[in-house]
Structure formats: structure tokens, C-alpha cells
Amino acid sequence: MLSFENFSKTYPGGKRAVDGLNLSVEAGDIYGFIGHNGAGKTTAIRAAVGALAFEEGEIRIGGMSVREQPVACKALTAYIPDNPTLYDYLTGMQYINFIADVFGVAEQERQERITRYAGAFEMEDHLGGLIGAYSHGMKQKTALIAALVHAPKLLVLDEPFVGLDPKASHTLKAVMRELCDAGSAIFFSTHVLEVAEKLCNKIAIIKNGRLVTAGETETVKGDQSLEDVFMELIDV
Amino acid sequence: MRKLFLLLRIDALGVLGTTRLSDPAARRKAVRALALGAFVAVCLLGTSLMYFYMMAGAFAALGTPELTLGIAAVAGALVTVLTSFVSAPNVLVAFADFDQLLSLPIPVGTVALSRLLKLVLRNLLFLCMVLVPAAVAYGLNAQVGVAFVLRFLVLALLSPLLPLAIASVLGLIIAKISMAFKRMHAVRIVLSFLLVFASLALSFSMQSIVENFDEIGAQLAQSVYAVYPPARWFADAACGSASAFALFAALNVLPFAAFSLLAARNLRALHAGLAGGAGEKRKAGAIRVSPVRRALFLREVRRYFASTIYVTNTAIGALLLIAGAIALLFVDKGRIAQEMGIPVSAFAPIVPYLAAWMLGMSTTTAASISLEGNSIDQLKVLPVSVPAVFRAKLALHFAVTLPAEIIAATLFSIALEADVMQALLLYLLPAAFSAFVGLAGLWINLLHPKLDWKNETEVVKQGFPTFVTVFGSMLLVGIPLALLLLGIMDAPILGYAFTALCALGALLIWKWLCGKGVRRFAEL
Incomplete structure (x- = not known):
């Protein structure tokens, strides 16, 4: 569903944020992307979702090139950044409706999904309020509902659990599993290694822009905890 | 005092952008x-x-x-x-x-x-x-x-x-x-x-x-x-x-x-x-389904009306144009010409340029990219083409300027008792100029965006693209106006030539926006 093929990104000024990344996320995967601050996780994610232009390597979504068919790739994808800067001038419902309009979600499906996910994330009583007045967690939940309203084939999340209350975190994990069972793929970055260890069937660790290891979670961590493996790899 | 200086210095760095130099x-x-x-x-x-x-x-x-x-x-x-x-x-x-x-x-x-x-x-x-x-x-x-x-x-x-x-x-x-x-x-x-x-x-x-x-x-x-x-x-x-x-x-x-x-x-x-009331409970209204084009336009409209400074700064030209057109129905044209220091016969030919000048102040596009601010990624990850985003921004510009332009042109035609050719120019010249300025504003803003603003004033009123677009449009109108008042060119020929040049300029900028502009947008 998502593949990085020798992807590299160098910022103006010469900083090479990602160097030759090769990674493949299949349908049904919950793929955790782990690394220290500044390792290149967000750069790779932003390039994949079309928020960051790149020149080296290739990124494909559903077999299509992100550079050559950006609109078709984006139509399969939902992206939630680490700090969702939604449109403060819209109400939560207006924002979700806007996303649903852009993705062409039919009225009935839209109604069902909004009711379901707004209930799951306890946002029914808040969607009429302006996003500008929301807390960080409420913005995160609104972004999640908007992402789920078009039933994406690929869900890309950058630090999705930051700012969510424990119940919402639990709900999100359940929704992620549910989406994967339905054949979607999930690729997300996190610093919460316990969550990654329990939730992901695959894990990739990135250090200074280079992939250190990637594969099935059980294979990557072996007999150790993910935290021990991560510390060993990062300290090398 | 040192802390005050530090705060002012931080503000100055933000406004001048010297850290990026x-x-x-x-x-x-x-x-x-x-x-x-x-x-x-x-x-x-x-x-x-x-x-x-x-x-x-x-x-x-x-x-x-x-x-x-x-x-x-x-x-x-x-x-x-x-x-x-x-x-x-x-x-x-x-x-x-x-x-x-x-x-x-x-x-x-x-x-x-x-x-x-x-x-x-x-x-x-x-x-x-x-x-x-x-x-x-x-x-x-x-x-x-x-x-x-x-x-x-x-x-x-x-x-x-x-x-x-x-x-x-x-x-x-x-x-x-x-x-x-x-x-x-x-x-x-x-x-x-x-x-x-x-x-x-x-x-x-x-x-x-x-x-x-x-x-x-x-x-x-x-x-x-x-x-x-x-x-x-x-x-x-x-x-x-x-x-x-x-x-x-x-x-x-x-x-x-x-x-x-x-x-x-x-x-x-x-x-x-x-x-305002943070965390206030408010149930959502009914679900409304819209086609993509309308959804993008509605987003622009909501962005526009959510900002008092954006509206007051841009709609003023369109409102002044309508007010001026209504006033002209009741005021003696000879007296206005006399107060302006021009012959009475020169008054009617300059009206389309005055209308264009006022519409130049009503450019919503010059701040529209900058106003996306740190939520620009939201727009970039949507499954819509970049020209579709530009079209929505231009549609807002036309929604603000075109109704005022049509109302004013109709009132001017009545007040000046214009013949068909004059009336056509009253409609076409300001419209073509407004289209050109709208596209130019978008172009300049795309080249000089400021996405890290802390309040809207920085981009709506003090932004470089706004400054260049508004004052540039005033200077541009001044050229044919001077040629007209100096009697160097015949009024109808000059009017239609200026209209055609504006339309051509608008087309060329649109071509740039759909080519290099798309790449520029991706780099933001």
C-alpha cells in the first residue's frame, strides 16, 4: 500500500534529513515508525502524504507514484500530523464536512461514520463549536474523525497518541485494529515504545535519516523488549 | 528594560525575517x-x-x-x-x-x-x-x-x-x-x-x-x-x-x-x-453535502468572514465603488470635474479607471496563501489539484469584486448617460483589471508567502504582497489615466487597449500559476 524506494530528502542548506529509505507497508499492516527526535520520521511522513516536495527516490501509494499521480495517491490516504493545525475559523462539523466533500463521501455513509466516530471519541456535544476554541485533544479527535470519515486505504499518523486522554487512546487503538482488519494499512510514528510493541505487527527504526532495522515486530525485538532493542540500536 | 528590549527584538526578528538571511x-x-x-x-x-x-x-x-x-x-x-x-x-x-x-x-x-x-x-x-x-x-x-x-x-x-x-x-x-x-x-x-x-x-x-x-x-x-x-x-x-x-x-x-x-x-x-468560550458545548448542525469545487470555495468564504481585518481591508474598495456610483447619480458631474481640475468632457472617460483603481484596493488574493499559515499542510495533503485551490481563492476575489463592479458599472452608465461603447468599457475595463490584480496578488503571494505569522495583521495589512499588489495596481491605473488626461491617446482606443492588456496579463499569470505555480505551492 505504501512503499519508500531509496527515498532521500535534503533540505535547503544541506541537511540530509532522510538518506536512502526503503520500506514497504502492506494492506493489513499496523506499521510503527520509531526514532529519536530529528531522526527523519516526520520528513518521511510529510513526503509520503504530499506535504513535502522531494527529488530523490520514489514513494508509492497503492502502486502509484506520489510525484506523478499526487491527487490519486492522496485520495487513498488520510494524514494526521503530530500537532493538527486545523482551520480555527470552522466548526468541528464544518471541518469534517469539508474533508468529506473533498473526498466525495456520500451523505448516508458520512452520517453513519460521523455519528459513530463522534460517539466513540465523545465529541458529539462539541462538533458545533469553533475549532479555534478546542483543546489540543479535541483538535486531535476532530482530525481523527475527519480522517476516518472517508474510510482511508492508508492512514498515516505522526505521534497520534500525544494529547489524547486514556479513553481516546484506547478507542484509537481499537479503531486502528478495525481498519486493518478491513484491509487498510496504517503507518505511524511514535515515541511510546510500549504502544508500538503491543499494537504494531511491523516496526521500523530510523536513526539520523537512515533505516537501522525494519520487519515483523517479533523478529525485530527477538527476546528483548522493544525499548531495549531501540536503546541498543540508537546507542551504536 | 532589558526584557522589554528582548521582546521588541524578538518581534522585529519575526517581522523582518533577518534570521533567514x-x-x-x-x-x-x-x-x-x-x-x-x-x-x-x-x-x-x-x-x-x-x-x-x-x-x-x-x-x-x-x-x-x-x-x-x-x-x-x-x-x-x-x-x-x-x-x-x-x-x-x-x-x-x-x-x-x-x-x-x-x-x-x-x-x-x-x-x-x-x-x-x-x-x-x-x-x-x-x-x-x-x-x-x-x-x-x-x-x-x-x-x-x-x-x-x-x-x-x-x-x-x-x-x-x-x-x-x-x-x-x-x-x-x-x-x-x-x-x-x-x-x-x-x-x-x-x-x-x-x-x-x-x-x-x-x-x-x-x-x-x-x-x-x-x-x-x-x-x-x-x-x-x-x-x-x-x-x-x-x-x-x-x-x-x-x-x-x-x-x-x-x-x-x-x-x-x-x-x-x-x-x-x-x-x-x-x-x-x-x-471566547473555550470548551463550550455546542451540538453540530445538519450534514450538508457539496461538490469539491463548492467545498473549497466555501472554505475560502468562511476564512474570509472569520477575519474582521481581512474583510475591512479588502472590501473597502468595493464598497467605496458602490457608494461613489450611487453618489454620481445625484451629484453634478460638472462640479466634480471642476473640483478635480479637469475639463467636463474628460470626466466620463476617466470613470472606468477610477473604478479599476478602487477595485485594486479590494484584492483578497494577495494575502490568501499567507493566511493559510501553519495549516498549509492541510491543503497540500487534500486529493485536489493545486489549480483547484487557486481557483477557489480567485473565486473569493471575484465574489467580493464582481458584484460591486457590475452594480457600479450599471449606475455609472445611467449617471453618465453612456452610449453602448462607453457602457461596455465601464463593465469590461474594471472587470479585466480586477481579474489581473487578483491573479497578480496570488502570484506575488505565492512567491513571497509569510506562513509563520502570529496575527493576521502581519499579512493582511503589513504583508509585502499586499503592499506591492495594492500600490502596484494604483501605479498601473495611473499610467493610462495620465495618457488620457494629457490627451496623448484617444479615450475609447486607450480603454479597450488597456482592457485587452489586463486580460492578456491575467492569462499569462494563470498559465504561470498552473505550471511553475504548482511546483512553488508544493515547496511551501
Whole structure:
């Protein structure tokens, strides 16, 4: 569903944020992307979702090139950044409706999904309020509902659990599993290694822009905890 | 004091963007922007000087040369109030990094003072465009020495204080009143426009007084100073009156100091009052399905009306155009031509250009990319083509300008009893020019975006793209207008040629936007 093929990104000024990344996320995967601050996780994610232009390597979504068919790739994808800067001038419902309009979600499906996910994330009583007045967690939940309203084939999340209350975190994990069972793929970055260890069937660790290891979670961590493996790899 | 300096320095770094100058490309861009900005500033100062020089000569003949300084003080005060009352609450109270700044070990009073000084410094720059040329024009007509220059410098530094205190109080009152209404932004926009039109009516009444040169000097001075009484003390103080100097200084410093003290003491309360009901429970309305194009356009419309400063800054030209067209139905055209100093026969041909000039002020696109701010990624990850995003932004521009243009052209056609060719030009020329300026605004904003703004004023009013687009459009209209008034070209030929050039320019920019513009958008 998502593949990085020798992807590299160098910022103006010469900083090479990602160097030759090769990674493949299949349908049904919950793929955790782990690394220290500044390792290149967000750069790779932003390039994949079309928020960051790149020149080296290739990124494909559903077999299509992100550079050559950006609109078709984006139509399969939902992206939630680490700090969702939604449109403060819209109400939560207006924002979700806007996303649903852009993705062409039919009225009935839209109604069902909004009711379901707004209930799951306890946002029914808040969607009429302006996003500008929301807390960080409420913005995160609104972004999640908007992402789920078009039933994406690929869900890309950058630090999705930051700012969510424990119940919402639990709900999100359940929704992620549910989406994967339905054949979607999930690729997300996190610093919460316990969550990654329990939730992901695959894990990739990135250090200074280079992939250190990637594969099935059980294979990557072996007999150790993910935290021990991560510390060993990062300290090398 | 050190903390105040640090806060002002951080603000200056944000506004000037000097931290980015280590990048050679950014440096080249900054030099180009600086050169263009300097050119426009010189043009404005030159125009202002010419205007005040003519005025100073006339007033010297009437025996009241100091009236030049008084008029500059009145104009400066009106401009300060008009340009600051909408932005003052944002700059002073509702700024984005409020929580972060107040969590620092800096006294609240210092934070408030840094915001007030930011407002003062910004207005001083604009005031220089009015006060300095007036002083030079006065100096050329009266014998002045070093003492005048020194007195004038102090007076110029003091002059924005009272208008800013008035503008801030008005702005905060309007913001607070509008908070009580469900349609808060609509109320704020209506109240703001009422204040703008009241101020404009005041300045127009002053203009008609000034042009009435057959009145004796003293009566004339009385009429001018009735608009803004402290201007009399400004003029007298500049000419050497110590008591007037003390009065003007006291009248500016004391209210400003009192306002500063109140603002500093109540900064947190004012911020809480304007921040609105966070976490307030509000059930969502019904689900509405829209096609993609309409959804993108609606997003732009909601963005537009969510910002009072964006609306007041851009819709003013369209509203003035309609007001002017209605007025022309009832006012004698011969008298207007006489007051403008042009032959009656030259009045009708210049009307399409005046309409274009006003529409040039109503460009929503010049700030539309910058206004996406740090949520630009939201737009970039949507499954829509980049030209579709541009089309939505242009559609908003046309939604603001085209209805006003059509109404005005119809009223102008009736008022001027235009024949078919003239009427066609009244519709086509301003429309083509508005299309060109709308596309040019988008183009310039795409090349010079500012996405890291802390409040909308930085991009809507002070943004480089807005400045270039608005003043550039004024200069562009000035070229055919000059050719017309100098009788160098035949009016209909010039009109249709200018229309065709605008349409061609618009097409070329659209072609750029759909090619290089798409790549540029991806790089933002």
C-alpha cells in the first residue's frame, strides 16, 4: 500500500534529513515508525502524504507514484500530523464536512461514520463549536474523525497518541485494529515504545535519516523488549 | 528594560525575517523586496511632498502657512485611527503566543508595553509618509531653523499616541460588543465599516473645506481643526509656541499612559474577554453535502468572514465603488470635474479607471496563501489539484469584486448617460483589471508567502504582497489615466487597449500559476 524506494530528502542548506529509505507497508499492516527526535520520521511522513516536495527516490501509494499521480495517491490516504493545525475559523462539523466533500463521501455513509466516530471519541456535544476554541485533544479527535470519515486505504499518523486522554487512546487503538482488519494499512510514528510493541505487527527504526532495522515486530525485538532493542540500536 | 528590549527584538526578528538571511536565496529575495519597497516608499513620499508643497504655497498666500502642518496632523491622526482600530485588539491582546509570553519570568506590564510600542513603531512609519513631506513643504515656504526640526521630531514621535489610544479603545469596545452576539464576526465587520465610513465622511468634509480657498485663513483653520483639535497645538508647537507644545505633549502622553497602565493591569482579563468560550458545548448542525469545487470555495468564504481585518481591508474598495456610483447619480458631474481640475468632457472617460483603481484596493488574493499559515499542510495533503485551490481563492476575489463592479458599472452608465461603447468599457475595463490584480496578488503571494505569522495583521495589512499588489495596481491605473488626461491617446482606443492588456496579463499569470505555480505551492 505504501512503499519508500531509496527515498532521500535534503533540505535547503544541506541537511540530509532522510538518506536512502526503503520500506514497504502492506494492506493489513499496523506499521510503527520509531526514532529519536530529528531522526527523519516526520520528513518521511510529510513526503509520503504530499506535504513535502522531494527529488530523490520514489514513494508509492497503492502502486502509484506520489510525484506523478499526487491527487490519486492522496485520495487513498488520510494524514494526521503530530500537532493538527486545523482551520480555527470552522466548526468541528464544518471541518469534517469539508474533508468529506473533498473526498466525495456520500451523505448516508458520512452520517453513519460521523455519528459513530463522534460517539466513540465523545465529541458529539462539541462538533458545533469553533475549532479555534478546542483543546489540543479535541483538535486531535476532530482530525481523527475527519480522517476516518472517508474510510482511508492508508492512514498515516505522526505521534497520534500525544494529547489524547486514556479513553481516546484506547478507542484509537481499537479503531486502528478495525481498519486493518478491513484491509487498510496504517503507518505511524511514535515515541511510546510500549504502544508500538503491543499494537504494531511491523516496526521500523530510523536513526539520523537512515533505516537501522525494519520487519515483523517479533523478529525485530527477538527476546528483548522493544525499548531495549531501540536503546541498543540508537546507542551504536 | 532589558526584557522589554528582548521582546521588541524578538518581534522585529519575526517581522523582518533577518534570521533567514543566512540562506543566499532568501537574501537575494530580501534585497529585491527591500529595493521594491524603497521604490514604492520614495514614490509615496514624492507624491505626498508634491501635494503638501502646493498646499503650503496656497496657505502661505492666505497668511496661514502653519495650516499645512495642521492638516498633516489631522490626516495622520485619521489614518492612524482608521488603520489601527481593527488590528489593535489583535496586536495588543489577542496575539498567538500570549500564553507562552505570560508564562515567562517577565512582568505582565512589560509584555503589555512591548505590544503597545510595537503598535506605535508600526504607525510611526506610516505617519512619516504624511508628516515629513508636510514639514519639508512648510520649511520651503517659511524660514525655519534647527529648532523647528528638533521640535518637529519630538512632536512627530508624540503624535501617534493619542490616535492610538483612541483606536485601541474603539477596537476593544467593538471586539467586546461583537462577542455578545452569536454572529460575532458579522457584527464586528458591520461596526468596523460604520466607523470607517464615519471617519471617511469626516475627512471628505475636511477636503471640501480645504478646497474652498476663498474663505479667509482664520476661518479655514477653524474648520480644519474642528476635525481634530490637537492638530492646532501640533502646528503652533512646531512654529515655536511653548504652551502649545506642552498641551500637545500632555494630550498625547497622558491618555496613552493611562491606557497603557489600564491595558497592563488588565491584560489577562482583556485576553480572556476576547478569547471566547473555550470548551463550550455546542451540538453540530445538519450534514450538508457539496461538490469539491463548492467545498473549497466555501472554505475560502468562511476564512474570509472569520477575519474582521481581512474583510475591512479588502472590501473597502468595493464598497467605496458602490457608494461613489450611487453618489454620481445625484451629484453634478460638472462640479466634480471642476473640483478635480479637469475639463467636463474628460470626466466620463476617466470613470472606468477610477473604478479599476478602487477595485485594486479590494484584492483578497494577495494575502490568501499567507493566511493559510501553519495549516498549509492541510491543503497540500487534500486529493485536489493545486489549480483547484487557486481557483477557489480567485473565486473569493471575484465574489467580493464582481458584484460591486457590475452594480457600479450599471449606475455609472445611467449617471453618465453612456452610449453602448462607453457602457461596455465601464463593465469590461474594471472587470479585466480586477481579474489581473487578483491573479497578480496570488502570484506575488505565492512567491513571497509569510506562513509563520502570529496575527493576521502581519499579512493582511503589513504583508509585502499586499503592499506591492495594492500600490502596484494604483501605479498601473495611473499610467493610462495620465495618457488620457494629457490627451496623448484617444479615450475609447486607450480603454479597450488597456482592457485587452489586463486580460492578456491575467492569462499569462494563470498559465504561470498552473505550471511553475504548482511546483512553488508544493515547496511551501
